[in-house]
Amino acid sequence: MTRLVLGMALALPISLLPALALADVASAQQQIEAQQLDAAEATLLEHLTGQPNDSEARFLLARVRAWRGQPEQALPLYDQLLQREPDNADYLLGQGQALLWAGRPQAALDSLERAAQIAPDYADIQQVIQQARAAMTSPVTATTAVATAPAQRRHELELSARQDWLDSGFDNWRSQRLDYASTQPEGLGWYGALLREQRFGEWDQGAEAGAVIALDENWTLQPEVGYQPSPYFLPEWHADLRLQRRLPAGFLGAASIRRTEYETTRVERLALSAERYWDAWRAGYTLNITDVANAGTPVGHDLALDYYYAGLSYAGLRLTVGEEEAVEEQQLITSDVRALSLQGRHWLDSRWALTWEVGHHRQGDYYTRRWLQLGLRHAF
CATH class of the missing domain: 2.40.160.10 (Porin)
Incomplete structure (x- = not known):
């Protein structure tokens, strides 16, 4: 009986890990919606310490860093994600946006044009392509859905x-x-x-x-x-x-x-x-x-x-x-x-x-x- 109780006690935390992982990502999402980007980054970093293969959390962390005005710190995360899924249009879009915010519109277009080939009807990709081209073809500013993501001048x-x-x-x-x-x-x-x-x-x-x-x-x-x-x-x-x-x-x-x-x-x-x-x-x-x-x-x-x-x-x-x-x-x-x-x-x-x-x-x-x-x- 004692062994059964002990086994259940050990199995319970293991069974709760997926739920706890989901809770961490959900908490980070709520912090982002409240514009608490510092807190969201801390939550995701702590979560990835225990769940380093969680692509969803890594993708969210990359976007948070870009939104915080640190696109260069987001780029290694996108590289890691794309090594696993090189044809993921969302990852390519995020990488292109980070490159644009980092003041590298030419490099951004490489990622964005690949994303457009994979998902030709993805409206957000076409919008960021337009922004990247405008960044160097005319003195026209571009805007994004999250205004807390400043780009380099x-x-x-x-x-x-x-x-x-x-x-x-x-x-x-x-x-x-x-x-x-x-x-x-x-x-x-x-x-x-x-x-x-x-x-x-x-x-x-x-x-x-x-x-x-x-x-x-x-x-x-x-x-x-x-x-x-x-x-x-x-x-x-x-x-x-x-x-x-x-x-x-x-x-x-x-x-x-x-x-x-x-x-x-x-x-x-x-x-x-x-x-x-x-x-x-x-x-x-x-x-x-x-x-x-x-x-x-x-x-x-x-x-x-x-x-x-x-x-x-x-x-x-x-x-x-x-x-x-x-x-x-x-x-x-x-x-x-x-x-x-x-x-x-x-x-x-x-x-x-x-x-x-x-x-x-x-x-x-x-x-x-x-x-x-x-x-x-x-x-x-």
């Missing part, structure tokens, strides 16, 4: 030069730019540029600056200003305000208003845009309605199609049709336009990229313009 500098060749007796144009952008997927982004352009034998110089403000997980506000101190053909200043909304299924919608002040006239523009990200593609359309003082209301259409390869490298097509304003000498003119260009950005490694653009632009009966632009971009 990424800075980029680009030096570029452009040459335009004009016919109809017009002098060729030249321009140089120094662009800077600072982005953070859950925080404030900002950007600026110094520029100088030569047209009609004269040089203009100026500066631009803007910011991207995440209002919540779906809305962003983007103000921008530009100023040229002594312009000959460029505007004296411009101000732009853009409001963007993230929509389901990889769609984005945006509206912007812009005012441009020249020495002799004023231009106001309303732009309505729609974008769609899917697989390795991005498509966009913009309707431009412009009010030129004493010169009518031109309407133009911009189309864009980008293909991403090798992470964040991409090649894109741009098409413009409709009416557009342009500067001829110091006079603002409005005419029909047809423009077609190819552009791209090729990342040599995680820090250096080459940018390029070639195009053809017909400004009504005034002139035809062809151009080539080359740039070198550095991320740090």
Whole structure:
């Protein structure tokens, strides 16, 4: 009888182990819901000491560390999980998100694109792919469901030069730019540029600056200003305000208003845009309605199609049709336009990229313009 009682006493704790393990994970979940991430991490670490093979707890710990702003500490956990289950889309998604928050969007895309191949209908994967691409293709912030997961800030500098060749007796144009952008997927982004352009034998110089403000997980506000101190053909200043909304299924919608002040006239523009990200593609359309003082209301259409390869490298097509304003000498003119260009950005490694653009632009009966632009971009 004594042996029976002793055996039952020893067997009881063993039989309770699965229930206790579940209780630990459930407690950690409750702590996460209460935003007690420190406590949740401690609970999971203690649990994994006794249950080192519990993949669910390890996966939850990886996410907690990323949410606490420690994505680099989450990455070894994802490596361990993926060694056991290399085709687990949830693990690949978590790894990609952690890499993005760690400021490594190119590496993030490798994991995310693998996840998209395994689970093509997984909406969260497509959303994070969109965020990773936006992190380096434009100064647009991205947001996530958990706002307590700050990402590392990424800075980029680009030096570029452009040459335009004009016919109809017009002098060729030249321009140089120094662009800077600072982005953070859950925080404030900002950007600026110094520029100088030569047209009609004269040089203009100026500066631009803007910011991207995440209002919540779906809305962003983007103000921008530009100023040229002594312009000959460029505007004296411009101000732009853009409001963007993230929509389901990889769609984005945006509206912007812009005012441009020249020495002799004023231009106001309303732009309505729609974008769609899917697989390795991005498509966009913009309707431009412009009010030129004493010169009518031109309407133009911009189309864009980008293909991403090798992470964040991409090649894109741009098409413009409709009416557009342009500067001829110091006079603002409005005419029909047809423009077609190819552009791209090729990342040599995680820090250096080459940018390029070639195009053809017909400004009504005034002139035809062809151009080539080359740039070198550095991320740090």
